[in-house]
Amino acid sequence: MDHALPAPRPRLAIVLLNLGGPDAPESVRPFLVNLFTDPAILRVPGFIRPWLGRLIAWRRTKPAQENYAIIGGRSPLRELTEAQGQALELALAGDAMEARCFIAMRYWHPMSDETARAVQAWSPDRVLLLPLYPQFSTTTTGSSVIAWREAAAKVGLSVPTQVLCCYHSDPRFAGGVAAAVTKSYAEARASLPPEVKLRVLFSAHGLPESIVKSGDPYQWQVEQTVAAVVAQLEIEGLDHVVCYQSRVTPQKWIGPSTEDELERAGAEKVALLVCPIAFVSEHSETLVELDVEYREEAEHFGVPGYFRVPAQNSDPAFIGALAQLVREAEASDRALCSFAGPRQCPKKFGDCPHAKAKVEMRVPATQPA
Numbered sequence: 001m002d003h004a005l006p007a008p009r010p011r012l013a014i015v016l017l018n019l020g021g022p023d024a025p026e027s028v029r030p031f032l033v034n035l036f037t038d039p040a041i042l043r044v045p046g047f048i049r050p051w052l053g054r055l056i057a058w059r060r061t062k063p064a065q066e067n068y069a070i071i072g073g074r075s076p077l078r079e080l081t082e083a084q085g086q087a088l089e090l091a092l093a094g095d096a097m098e099a100r101c102f103i104a105m106r107y108w109h110p111m112s113d114e115t116a117r118a119v120q121a122w123s124p125d126r127v128l129l130l131p132l133y134p135q136f137s138t139t140t141t142g143s144s145v146i147a148w149r150e151a152a153a154k155v156g157l158s159v160p161t162q163v164l165c166c167y168h169s170d171p172r173f174a175g176g177v178a179a180a181v182t183k184s185y186a187e188a189r190a191s192l193p194p195e196v197k198l199r200v201l202f203s204a205h206g207l208p209e210s211i212v213k214s215g216d217p218y219q220w221q222v223e224q225t226v227a228a229v230v231a232q233l234e235i236e237g238l239d240h241v242v243c244y245q246s247r248v249t250p251q252k253w254i255g256p257s258t259e260d261e262l263e264r265a266g267a268e269k270v271a272l273l274v275c276p277i278a279f280v281s282e283h284s285e286t287l288v289e290l291d292v293e294y295r296e297e298a299e300h301f302g303v304p305g306y307f308r309v310p311a312q313n314s315d316p317a318f319i320g321a322l323a324q325l326v327r328e329a330e331a332s333d334r335a336l337c338s339f340a341g342p343r344q345c346p347k348k349f350g351d352c353p354h355a356k357a358k359v360e361m362r363v364p365a366t367q368p369a
């Protein structure tokens with residue numbers, strides 16, 4: 001009789017990349033310092049950044065704390081991301097590889113350093129960096145990948161690593177969003193008088209215009225996502241707009257702003273269904289900015305109805321889409337957005353099968369000490 005044990009399954013460490021959020025009121029300031037001293041966010045000469053970043057963080061602390069106070073003093077992002085990781089592991093449980101999910105947040109715990117140590121201790125055969133940002137931006141995925149590379153180099157983690165840079169027009173991802181929009185649209189329609197028109201605002205996080213002008217593909221990818229979602233919506237005479245929220249610096253940001261769209265809808269007496277299109281999890285910018293601040297503004301402008309599509313969180317359609325993307329990455333023998341070495345910036349970060357466009361990226365090469 002043959003008693004040979006089956007060969008162990010290859011191990012795949014999936015590192016979910018997200019922004020992170022403060023876990024207590026006293027974490028708000030250091031979280032903001034981490035954010036505003038990131039060269040991908042604050043694009044000023046390196047010698048000014050630590051000072052200016054701390055100053056901006058200091059000024060932003062009180063309003064941010066007030067926002068977090070509305071949702072219990074902390075961001076729900078860690079728990080929601082952990083739940084996404086568990087759901088993804090479960091979805092991949094029957095596959096040929098043994099997949100384990102880890103979380104690397106960019107600005108609050110668990111951050112890349114601690115996660116890289118945990119990944120190293122698990123001894124994976126491969127690593128897949130999977131951003132919880134459907135669209136690539138140098139400020140989000142780009143920054144997280146740079147931080148991961150530095151952390152991996154520090155702990156000597158040198159297994160083959162792939163980056164799934166973006167999935168903005170993935171039909172399964174878009175299908176999940178479309179299903180959520182369809183449901184919310186029907187609910188909103190049912191609660192409105194028939195003569196009141198309903199408009200869908202696809203609201204994405206904004207970016208300073210200068211970042212987009214320097215080659216960041218984010219805005220283009222957001223538009224691709226909206227087109228992919230709308231293509232799957234079967235809503236006759238759909239009225240929809242792409243707009244941008246969460247401006248936090250005085251520079252010019254990309255538009256139209258979600259706030260301007262609230263004002264326009266008020267003037268036109270059109271009801272609104274707001275769909276977050278660049279966030280896959282609920283957090284302060286959906287639960288506070290969209291649900292509290294913008295709702296109040298909509299009322300102020302006389303918008304005749306204000307509704308919101310929930311973020312995906314661990315919705316099975318979203319997790320199923322991620323599982324398929326992981327399988328496709330596994331089946332591919334090259335990095336989806338390849339990068340050469342631990343400190344080397346990719347020349348073409350956005351040039352991958354998912355980006356469907358060749359975009360020269362100018363990603364800051366170094367991280368703050």
Ligand SMILES: C=CC1=C(C)c2cc3[nH]c(cc4nc(cc5[nH]c(cc1n2)c(C)c5CCC(=O)O)C(CCC(=O)O)=C4C)c(C)c3C=C
Binds near residue numbers: 019020207
């Ligand atoms: C210049 C500043 C900022 C840029 C550019 C930016 C881009 C960007 N951010 C997200 C997603 C998230 N942002 C979150 C919080 C957050 N972001 C900024 C600033 C910029 N973001 C600040 C100051 C904060 C802190 C909250 C606040 O002060 O209002 C979060 C997490 C929030 C949570 O509750 O945990 C996410 C997620 C994207 C997608 C993006 C560009 C594409």
Ligand SMILES: [Fe+2]
Binds near residue numbers: 164165336337355
């Ligand atoms: Fe990509």
Ligand SMILES: [Fe+2]
Binds near residue numbers: 205246
């Ligand atoms: Fe942000």
